[in-house]
Amino acid sequence: MQIVKSQFSNKIDWHSLLNSGNRVFIGSNAAVPNALIDSLIEDGKGLNDIEVTHISTLSDDKWALPEYASRFKINTFFIHGKLIRKAVEEGRADYTPCFLSEVSGLFSDDILPLDAALIMVSSPDELGFCSLGVSVDVVMSAARAAKHIIAQVNPLMPRTCGHSFLHISEFSACIEHQQILPEVAVPEATKIIDRIGQYVAMLVEDGATLQLGIGKIPNAVTRYLQHHKNLGVHSEMISDGVVDLIKNGIVNNRYKTFHPGKTVVSFCFGTQKLYDFVDMNPHVEFYPSSYVNKPANIAKNDNMVAINSALEVDLSGQVVSDSIGDHFYSGIGGQVDFVTGASKSKNGKPIIALPSTARNGEVSRIVATLSEGSGVVTSRGNVHYVVTEFGIASLQGKSVRERALELIRVAHPQFRDELLAQIRKKYWVPDYQKNTPTDIPELGDMQLLRLDMSEKFYLRPLNPSDERRLQEFFYSHTKETINMRYNYTPGQMTREKSCDLVSVDQSKDVALTIVRQEGSKVRIEAVGRYYLIPQKNSCEVAFVTRETNQGQGMAKRLLQTMIDIAKKRGLKTMFALVKSNNKAMISVFEQFGFVRSLHSDFQEMELTKYFTTDKESIQTETAQGESK
Known part of the structure; x- marks a missing residue:
């Protein structure tokens, strides 16, 4: 014909x-x-x-x-x-x-x-x-x-x-009638959006299948997937960023468990580059939304990662994405479809990613209560992760109190105190939770560092939402470890005590942790701290590692990071008090240039690191400070 x-x-x-x-x-x-x-x-x-x-x-x-x-x-x-x-x-x-x-x-x-x-x-x-x-x-x-x-x-x-x-x-x-297809330019990168893209990319494992929504954030995510392997795509839409991932072999759909070998979408828009790419391309297949967005079909993809955005998220995890108050702005779209499908996928990850503020920083998108008239598009029970430029809030399996603390941590710092005060009125957070999370500027923009180890280990600041994790970490120790670390046997680690230990002003003292994180499963593996002694311009440092991880270099990584922070803050010395028979810990300190000195308690050894070559001057200043 x-x-x-x-x-x-x-x-x-x-x-x-x-x-x-x-x-x-x-x-x-x-x-x-x-x-x-x-x-x-x-x-x-x-x-x-x-x-x-x-x-x-x-x-x-x-x-x-x-x-x-x-x-x-x-x-x-x-x-x-x-x-x-x-x-x-x-x-x-x-x-x-x-x-x-x-x-x-x-x-x-x-x-x-x-x-x-x-x-x-x-x-x-x-x-x-x-x-x-x-x-x-x-x-x-x-x-x-x-x-x-x-x-x-x-x-x-x-x-x-x-x-x-x-x-x-x-x-x-x-x-x-010939009609040129409308082009949507790739959004220009901004520091905030780029940082969100980096955090989201950290949640994407090799072999995952992706859904990428519309806008600047999904495009930013694609820029930080360049070193991933064997990714797949099952998404309501794709844009230009996916083209390069496919051409570079990063997206090959090899491990997809639904439509293996194929990128599955229902529509696309972007530049002419994208339109030329999908033309007669057998590797990209278009299906109706009733099929692509069907949650049961989405869930057939193992390791499904759904990345969507929002206008507002409250501290219980409710997501608003189609209205600003009672002003309808966009629509439900496919967000709930993919959040639901990813949550039912084996090892799936539903992610809501958004900047922490709006109106040029005037208002927080993380709120204690939703704006009047706002409608919940995605319920608090669906979302596993909320990502802003300040980090990743993990919500799955968290109580309302823990969710609130997680979300305050990724809110903009200028709004954290206000958010904590507002929810304390609702008894979501107990009165003994007094401090909001603080960042460690010396770690840079990214407050979550992936470690080069065989398993999924991350280094980050300890924060108030770690209260229960720290309690579990303490009770995991053997009596020998507790005795070596604390030089006595503490009887109990109450929630109040644990809360006090994780509520740290990181601009003065430092509290770091190494966690093992697989999806929403998070476990503290090591903790390192230093306590500032202003009158000496010094700090006392200590760390403890879960017994099963001793010898893997976690203590060294924590110590090196704390040394770097102390140097940047202009401290003159760092010291540690270690039991004399704790040879393993003494060895770690000495590898980093700590030197032994006499201590009044013969059962303890004091080790000091000098951040200047003028050791004699420091010792004189320290002695003068003590005499005062």
Whole structure:
């Protein structure tokens, strides 16, 4: 069968296809059939009160202009673009909240029956099949459910693989009109977004399958996956960042357990580079959102990592992502679909990533209580991780008290005291929890450092949310370890005492921990501290390691980090008091240049490190300070 241009209409007879009061669907994202919209406006005069339904649209959204209010009533499932947002604000358009995976069912089950689907397709092949190209999402389902398919055949539309084809014989009418696909430039990197991308990338293990949402943060994440291996993609959308990951062999879908070997998506938008990449690419398959976003299908991917953003998160973990107060801003989209699917995946990780503040730092996105009118899109029971530029909050299995402390830790420092004060009024946090988390500036922007060891070990500051972990760490010690470390046998590590030990002003004293973290499973393996002695411009240092990890270099790593911090803070000396028979610990200190000195207690040995060559001057100053 050969398709010739004479089979395309030059003009659509809208009055033979539609009646006033009908409901029509408009194609999505980068595949809005603008020529059909122009034709309907010009040649469909006399047709009024047409309900227009759609999801996100990358278009001039002409149908939303006030002058067409009597002709078109908009009902959108996702608010995107200034005109659509303004129409919703002014009451000329409706917003219908719905999971993206369930939008198709509204059409197929006649909850919102469609009289016509206005779509954009590629040129037909020699068999007459046209591809929906870069936007299969809910377009395929709308086309299948509508009484009439009205198509704009665009020679510039890529032909994408998967479940993306319709035969030209299915169209009630079609026109050929060339339309350049809208390009969305790769967002410029910022320091804050880059740091969020780094933290999120730390949660992605080799062999994981990814869902990447829309915006700056997913693009930043892709920049920090360049050293990962054997990643897969099962995502409602992809953008330019994924192209390089596939070309560099980082995404090869080798270990996917659902559609192995294939990148699975429902739509894409980005630059022409992306559109050229997906054209006739058998490695990237497009399927309807009802299939891609179905939580049960998402969960079939082991190690599924879902990365989405939000407008606001409260201290219990509730996520707001479609409104600012009672001002509807975007939509539910696929966030809940993928958060749910990833949470049910074997070793899955649902992640919410967002900057800690909004309005140029004026307001916190981490809040004690949600803004009035805000709607919860993702519940507190679904989210496993919340990531900001200040770190990773792990929420799975945490009590409300622990969640609050975790989330305060990743809030902007200028809001932490206020957040703690607000939730203390609600008794989420006991009165003995007095201090908010503080960062260690000397560690740099990233307060979580992955160690080069055989297992998943990380070095970071100890913080208030570690209270229970530190208690468990203490009770894991043998009596010998406790005696060696504390020189006596403490009877009990109460929650109050543990809270005091993890609530550290890290700008003065230092408390570091090495944790083993696998997903949401976190265990303290070693702790190192130094206590500042201002009058001597010195500090006392100590550390303890879980017995099963002794000899693996954790003590050395903690000590080296504390030495580096002390030097940067301009301290003159660092000293430790060690039991004389603790040869292993003495050896560690001496390897770092600590020298022995006499101590009044013959059972203890004092070891001192001098951060200057003028040792005699320091000893004199110290003696003078003691005499005072």
